[in-house]
Amino acid sequence: MYVQRPIAILDSGVGGLTVVREVMRQLPREKVIYFGDTARTPYGPRPAEEVVRFTREIVTYLMQYNPKMIIIACNTATAVALEEIRSVVDVPVIGVINPGARAAINSTKSGVVGIIGTVGTVRSRAYEQALKRLNPNIHVASLACPLFVPLVEQGNFHSPETFHIVEDSLTPLKEIPLDTLILGCTHYPFLSESIGRAVGPGVQLISSDNETAREMSTILQETGKLASQAELPVHRFFCSGDPALFKSIAQQWLGKQIELTPVVWQIPQIGNH
């Protein structure tokens, strides 16, 4: 039956697990299949055409499980590959940028919104465009934080060194009168404690994870596609890199045992088409 088909969630690594956790919390009946491309993370510094190619490979892999919806839970991939993926599959495809932009517009009172993300996401100006598409009066300040993803992929969330790196990285935003800060990378919610301390209590943090799961819920419900079985689903996880590290981070973040299948890419990982 259509509605019992899984939700496919993909990311460059472990960052998209933040979306998985929110789906489990907000929609516990939905079955998730997750792909973390940990062998090729991070996507942030890569050329756009490479990110598009990697995203297409993962989507092709996940389509064999017949998902009813695809979530691109990676800001870099959303920024450069969302439209192309939408054009090649026949199920709804949701990125993480529109939900975050919408939540920021909902939150801000000053009309000044900050965005932190990878180099690729900030360079794409995708958040700025998404914000101004909804409301042309919003002021936007963007900052790339290239040190954050490696901290998360190493599982280093709460150390004093992490806090110092976070605080130093965010210094350029100190002078800007923003009241809302978009965590424009699905890895960043792992660091939200440090980020919140660094920017202070007057700044509302917007997490893509929460907002994306919520928009997924809206679209599934309004199109009559919510899952309805009584028993809890068993999720499936795939990763292209070190399975032990992925499993450790996933189980710590999700608070439960997971079923993980390592994937070895058959195709060249570096180079042109």
Add this chain to the structure above:
Amino acid sequence: MYVQRPIAILDSGVGGLTVVREVMRQLPREKVIYFGDTARTPYGPRPAEEVVRFTREIVTYLMQYNPKMIIIACNTATAVALEEIRSVVDVPVIGVINPGARAAINSTKSGVVGIIGTVGTVRSRAYEQALKRLNPNIHVASLACPLFVPLVEQGNFHSPETFHIVEDSLTPLKEIPLDTLILGCTHYPFLSESIGRAVGPGVQLISSDNETAREMSTILQETGKLASQAELPVHRFFCSGDPALFKSIAQQWLGKQIELTPVVWQIPQIGNH
């Protein structure tokens, strides 16, 4: 062009203006046409079949303006008429119940959610069903507050008497360990200051207005139907009752002059089909 068509918002009276204000804030490019059925407000105590008939009449009236989407900004009408309206028009129809339920699930940590609404809304159990449809583990406590709508329709938002009526009405919820309270009637955000004082700072208030405008934004954007003109739209308002009272409340709430057209129903207002 499709996307420049207006959003039609309808309500039993002035309550749906809270949704209009949120649409103006979140999506300033969207043109709104609003119908307040102030001659026949409140809908809460009326039989379901009468509310369905009134809602159909208003939708028929608004369809002459060729809207791209219909928002039923009345909880009572959403509870009893949403599915029927969906079956008779060929544009998306959004109610206020699913958005409020979704936001409450997103907000609650204790898993105990309160709902206040009209007698009709509470009797329909529509919020309870919507919450459990998304997450079967949520606990729900519902309370009808029939005195609130008349306070709002009279424009009596901030008086000490209003606070006493609100506090007295909410007494039955005092014993329940809820951390989230759905304002299950679009009139109630006018009273949110008093309601917040009565339930205390540990309870997150969920307003249908905000959440419904946000879901409208999600659906318009994901289906490529956001308005895109540069100039600000001129909204249009219709009411079936006293135009001076409607205009006064609308202009106070929206903070701007409005263009109002009184409507005299040609059809019998009381009685059977």
